[in-house]
Amino acid sequence: MRLRDDCGLARFNANWLSRRELFLRSSPFRWATGHIITPALRSAFQTFLPVEEFLSDLQRLARKALPDPSWIPRILRTSQVHTARRSASHAPPSLPELWAMLPPQLAGRVSFTPDQFTQLLCAFADPPQFGTDLARYPDQAAQLRRHVVDRGAATDIAVLDLGCGTGQGTRETAFLFAECGVRNPRAVGITAEPIEVWMATHRRLPHRPEREVALRALPPQSDVYFVCGDALAPPLCDTFDIVLCNGLVGGRFLQKRPAFHTLLTQCRSLLAPNGVLALANSFHDGALVHLQLFATVAKENSWTVEGTPRDLWLQPAIR
Numbered sequence: 580m581r582l583r584d585d586c587g588l589a590r591f592n593a594n595w596l597s598r599r600e601l602f603l604r605s606s607p608f609r610w611a612t613g614h615i616i617t618p619a620l621r622s623a624f625q626t627f628l629p630v631e632e633f634l635s636d637l638q639r640l641a642r643k644a645l646p647d648p649s650w651i652p653r654i655l656r657t658s659q660v661h662t663a664r665r666s667a668s669h670a671p672p673s674l675p676e677l678w679a680m681l682p683p684q685l686a687g688r689v690s691f692t693p694d695q696f697t698q699l700l701c702a703f704a705d706p707p708q709f710g711t712d713l714a715r716y717p718d719q720a721a722q723l724r725r726h727v728v729d730r731g732a733a734t735d736i737a738v739l740d741l742g743c744g745t746g747q748g749t750r751e752t753a754f755l756f757a758e759c760g761v762r763n764p765r766a767v768g769i770t771a772e773p774i775e776v777w778m779a780t781h782r783r784l785p786h787r788p789e790r791e792v793a794l795r796a797l798p799p800q801s802d803v804y805f806v807c808g809d810a811l812a813p814p815l816c817d818t819f820d821i822v823l824c825n826g827l828v829g830g831r832f833l834q835k836r837p838a839f840h841t842l843l844t845q846c847r848s849l850l851a852p853n854g855v856l857a858l859a860n861s862f863h864d865g866a867l868v869h870l871q872l873f874a875t876v877a878k879e880n881s882w883t884v885e886g887t888p889r890d891l892w893l894q895p896a897i898r
């Protein structure tokens with residue numbers, strides 16, 4: 580991803596550094612990881628360094644720097660920046676709370692070098708709390724391995740990974756199939772953020788260098804593609820033997836019965852005969868109620884449901 584040089588970063592830096600200077604004259608605050616944000620501190624930050632304005636300014640930079648406005652990460656898109664105070668949007672209520680969402684090398688900063696700005700945009704698209712990484716769902720991987728062996732490794736396999744993020748799980752699954760002896764494993768990952776698609780495609784994680792090293796060490800498979808799209812309306816007309824949907828259902832992105840219904844309908848039409856929908860997650864226990872609801876909705880719609888809410892294995896009734 581090559582950001583345009585003339586996006587106005589120098590002006591942004593000068594403005595926010597001088598505002599921070601004013602703030603520091605009134606408050607001895609120094610950012611540290613784990614800092615407790617009291618209401619008084621939040622209010623002081625909002626007076627001098629309002630997070631909505633910070634995000635709006637970053638959005639203007641991103642609009643100029645990125646190849647297309649559609650690449651602007653969700654947290655910077657206008658509607659959410661403007662509704663930050665009023666709704667439980669993705670925008671945090673103050674700058675320190677935004678910093679707390681960022682990798683350590685970016686937290687506490689109001690100015691950025693061009694490389695740091697690239698990292699920041701990547702971190703907005705793939706914040707650390709997504710936790711996307713290799714080897715995240717070992718039980719699911721073991722089950723996929725058994726499944727491939729049972730159905731005969733000699734046959735080709737196509738997998739679709741809905742909500743693939745930066746693509747570690749997609750690539751790992753293609754590699755797992757190859758290890759099992761599948762001749763032509765094909766994998767397609769779909770995710771919401773164009774910058775995630777760029778990272779997944781190029782195996783780049785500028786904001787998480789240690790994870791990038793691990794991702795690049797994974798033996799590459801030839802038939803792996805990433806697409807930007809909505810899991811509830813995937814831009815595909817192929818069918819797949821396996822659909823993965825990890826870390827999406829039950830989390831903040833997908834919690835409601837109508838969305839579950841739509842997802843299941845989509846998956847039914849995307850699955851080849853005898854296809855499987857596998858869902859894993861590492862959400863906190865608060866998500867269990869949503870995950871249980873998802874399993875209920877699947878059963879109501881004639882899916883066979885096996886496993887635990889954290890590791891589901893579903894098949895639609897034979898058509």
Ligand SMILES: C[S@@+](CC[C@H](N)C(=O)[O-])C[C@H]1O[C@@H](n2cnc3c(N)ncnc32)[C@H](O)[C@@H]1O
Binds near residue numbers: 711769832
């Ligand atoms: C918590 S991450 C999980 C990533 C990966 N599947 C994993 O389990 O490690 C959720 C991902 O879903 C993507 N996402 C959210 N809503 C989506 C949607 N409606 N369609 C496709 N992807 C979505 C986010 O951009 C994010 O990358």
